[in-house]
Amino acid sequence: MMREVLRLENVAKSFGSVQALRDVSLTVNTGEVVALLGDNGAGKSTLIKAISGLHGIDRGRIIVDGKEVTIRNPRDAMNLGIETIHQDSSLAVDLSIARNLFLGREPVKAAFLGPLAPLDLPQLKRQASDLLRRVGIRKNLDADAPIKALSGGERQSIAISRAMQFFAKIIILDEPTNNLGVEETHGVLRFIKEVRDAGHSVIYITHNIHHVFQVADRIVVMRQGTVVADIKAEGTSILEVEAIITGADLHELEVDARRS
Amino acid sequence: MTNDALTRPGGTARADRLLDRNHDTGGAKVKSTRWRALLRKPETSSFIILCLAVVFFTLANDRFLSPLNLANLLAFLPELGIIALGMTLLLTAGEFDLSVGAVFAFCPVISMLLVQHAGIDLGLALIVGFALTAVIGLANGLFVTKIGISSFLVTLAMLLLVRGSTLFATQGFPLASFSGETILKPLLAGSFYVGEVRFHASIIWFALLAALAFYVLNYSKVGNWISAIGSNRNAAIARGVPADAVKIGLFIATSLLAALAGTISALRISSASPVAGDQYELEVIAMVVVGGTALTGGRGTIIGTIIGVFLLRIIRNGIVLVGVPGLAFNIFVGGLILVMLVVHAAMQKRSSRA
Numbered sequence: 001m002m003r004e005v006l007r008l009e010n011v012a013k014s015f016g017s018v019q020a021l022r023d024v025s026l027t028v029n030t031g032e033v034v035a036l037l038g039d040n041g042a043g044k045s046t047l048i049k050a051i052s053g054l055h056g057i058d059r060g061r062i063i064v065d066g067k068e069v070t071i072r073n074p075r076d077a078m079n080l081g082i083e084t085i086h087q088d089s090s091l092a093v094d095l096s097i098a099r100n101l102f103l104g105r106e107p108v109k110a111a112f113l114g115p116l117a118p119l120d121l122p123q124l125k126r127q128a129s130d131l132l133r134r135v136g137i138r139k140n141l142d143a144d145a146p147i148k149a150l151s152g153g154e155r156q157s158i159a160i161s162r163a164m165q166f167f168a169k170i171i172i173l174d175e176p177t178n179n180l181g182v183e184e185t186h187g188v189l190r191f192i193k194e195v196r197d198a199g200h201s202v203i204y205i206t207h208n209i210h211h212v213f214q215v216a217d218r219i220v221v222m223r224q225g226t227v228v229a230d231i232k233a234e235g236t237s238i239l240e241v242e243a244i245i246t247g248a249d250l251h252e253l254e255v256d257a258r259r260s
Numbered sequence: 261m262t263n264d265a266l267t268r269p270g271g272t273a274r275a276d277r278l279l280d281r282n283h284d285t286g287g288a289k290v291k292s293t294r295w296r297a298l299l300r301k302p303e304t305s306s307f308i309i310l311c312l313a314v315v316f317f318t319l320a321n322d323r324f325l326s327p328l329n330l331a332n333l334l335a336f337l338p339e340l341g342i343i344a345l346g347m348t349l350l351l352t353a354g355e356f357d358l359s360v361g362a363v364f365a366f367c368p369v370i371s372m373l374l375v376q377h378a379g380i381d382l383g384l385a386l387i388v389g390f391a392l393t394a395v396i397g398l399a400n401g402l403f404v405t406k407i408g409i410s411s412f413l414v415t416l417a418m419l420l421l422v423r424g425s426t427l428f429a430t431q432g433f434p435l436a437s438f439s440g441e442t443i444l445k446p447l448l449a450g451s452f453y454v455g456e457v458r459f460h461a462s463i464i465w466f467a468l469l470a471a472l473a474f475y476v477l478n479y480s481k482v483g484n485w486i487s488a489i490g491s492n493r494n495a496a497i498a499r500g501v502p503a504d505a506v507k508i509g510l511f512i513a514t515s516l517l518a519a520l521a522g523t524i525s526a527l528r529i530s531s532a533s534p535v536a537g538d539q540y541e542l543e544v545i546a547m548v549v550v551g552g553t554a555l556t557g558g559r560g561t562i563i564g565t566i567i568g569v570f571l572l573r574i575i576r577n578g579i580v581l582v583g584v585p586g587l588a589f590n591i592f593v594g595g596l597i598l599v600m601l602v603v604h605a606a607m608q609k610r611s612s613r614a
Contacts, residue, residue: 054497078500086495092487092495093491094559095487095558100488102484103485103499106481119480119483
């Protein structure tokens, strides 16, 4: 049963004289992978940053689970169940896996001490180990190992596990397969399907249209700060989507493809 | 916090994927990996070099371990050590502070000026001095985080501003330090004997503050944030960590620690000099980095800093004792710092490949 978890209505955002987003409207349902496509500068990152609380919006409404919300900072977004995995930058590589998994949400004892409160290290370690097993990271990873010691794919898995652990409603993945090998990319794509099957919604940003067709249920294309297409992945083709992204004529593209 | 979410049943659990192979690590194996982990720590190599230095200087000159020399060594060492603690936290968060040496002179000088010219009580004067110091730290932090200028440039400018103000306020002359009766003097700069060795109160302050800094960095919530900010600031911000507030707090703490060290020093030698603490910023950064804290942030160690403080002070002291001319000792200190950095870099490379 599909239910709407996130709806954007006429969202707009400018930076000085540059209008990065205009009238963006979008819905995401439960258990759905929505691929967000668009050329560089189309406004994908700006949109994601607005949803994940890295910057505000100028106009429009954001509705989560039927309620209009204001997202002022990343913590607001996380509390609403929106977890974002940013491109290459979601983990602190010098910290251990366990410390990364709970970064910003550390379990503490004596919470009245505020930021100086002592970390509940045994609990941190135990929950981290549980999580690593639960999300099916097959290798016997030590929760105390620094992220530095992991491969790119393992790091991405850790970042995605972190998003899953707080039972996020919506997981946003910003180019999660960048800089990954073939095997690791397949791992991440498989992971995305599992996340969906477990009932989470996923917004998946990528440049790789082939990956989109492997995992996405719906494809949303942005161009020049606005949504130009919102189509079901089933029943469309790579060329068609490419044409929408670049704004080129589909016929010309087909001719090009035949020539090369 | 939202920990209750973690214990909620159901959710995304995929217990069927439990594939825990090679879990049977024997006791001996655990022990050996623990040893190897210890050896790979940057603090370990610093500690070994510290031990070698102590052995070498003891053999080279038997006065090295004499009560008088130890007392001299320990009188001065905590003052730099206290600054180094703040610097360690700041470096771990990816910033550094070149104004600590200037602040070291500024706080006692301003306080003494107030005592001498405004006739106010030393305690009150110090409160004003520390408050102004906190403003200096706050200014450093705001310029770095809110305007986005590198901490190198901001604190370099602050070094000149603060040192210049201190020199101008005193017209370059040292001020006789406070001579009246006050509880603050024995508390900050008193001394006591253990056996034949004379200790100053500052060593206790250093020990207490080091314990506090160790706790904060390794065991507190904010310590996790500090390392995360230095390691990957954007990631920390994306997880809701108030990175700017943490950095500003660290700049203030570092300034206050430098002011405390300067005040202790001024009371100990009964003189507040406007040129005190000259070039301490570089010495302190060297101590911190030699101890194994990364200059680029993300990796900090208080134990390493304590080792670094002892190492640099002992080498300065020992080199004079073995008869190297005073003017030549920076050659040795510089060489040693380079050697330590090469060792740390080599170990870092190996551990990230492993």
